[in-house]
Amino acid sequence: MARGYMTNGGMDRLDLLRFVPFRLNRLAAEFSNALAADYARFGIDIPEWRVMATLGMHDEPRSANYVVRCTRTHKSRISRAVSQLTELGFVERLESGDDRREIMLQLTPKGREVYEELLPLLRAREEKLLSGLSPAQSSALDDIMLTLERSLGLVSCKK
Amino acid sequence: MARGYMTNGGMDRLDLLRFVPFRLNRLAAEFSNALAADYARFGIDIPEWRVMATLGMHDEPRSANYVVRCTRTHKSRISRAVSQLTELGFVERLESGDDRREIMLQLTPKGREVYEELLPLLRAREEKLLSGLSPAQSSALDDIMLTLERSLGLVSCKK
DNA sequence: ACTTGACGGTTGCGATCGCAACCGTCTATG
């Protein structure tokens, strides 16, 4: 019998607990929830963290649009996240010389401190969440996500 | 070097694209988005579908609280979803004989029709989303999700 | 140059969500 499908009673039924989109959603929600406590410690939330994580990967400033493409988050959400991060003094907006539409973003020293402090907490949380998996499973998961990301066109984070 | 961690420049950095919680969230959002078109065809959304899917699994009515536990969705969300489904005529609320706090739910004939019509669409969508995976990967994914669900206590759907 | 459309970013608005307070009912304790 195919995974997730039931044929008892001659009636067509779906086992929700084996329906991948549902399971993925539930797991993602659980993961997000587990990390929320760490974000909250610094007064930020998921979108704000995504901005900081993106900026933290590089030394040079990046545009807001780069963050949008890289994180696949809606631009309005990124815009508001940046506003809050500037209020908190974690990020600053710089005018771009060559294209005055673009707004370049970079972590402030304070923002870099927060980033460096938040990192180990998030890593530990991730590791704990995945601690039930064997090394082979962990590697397989990485592989599977990469395959799915590729087929969904989620891998690009260029420029 | 550990997965997802960068050590260049002596500075502690995180590769967001290899951070599992982020990737999981993104994939789940992409999956949900892909299914949204099918739900919309019948005027419902994810929470409504969860209610219908849960009720569709059984012949006997189930309580709203059962749906809450089974889907791990907040009870206010389920409550509102049920309200909309009753307005649409897909679900009906029955008074419970033995405990008058409980409200038993069941699909109406019309709701059952919609369920039967929606099922193959969602299955096809799921299959397409996973079509990039080899059978071994598909099986491994099921295994991994089950392991994670167990370690997070998400497997119970009793009573 | 002028116009047109594309693009980066912001914001107003309606919809949705989760939290918490609430109501009615059940149950345990005395």
Place this chain on the structure above:
DNA sequence: CATAGACGGTTGCGATCGCAACCGTCAAGT
């Protein structure tokens, strides 16, 4: 019984989100 607390379900409220409209800037075609 009487009362207190637990429980199923609903709802008001504040916060958040995505969409679309918008503003200013850039690039291409004439």
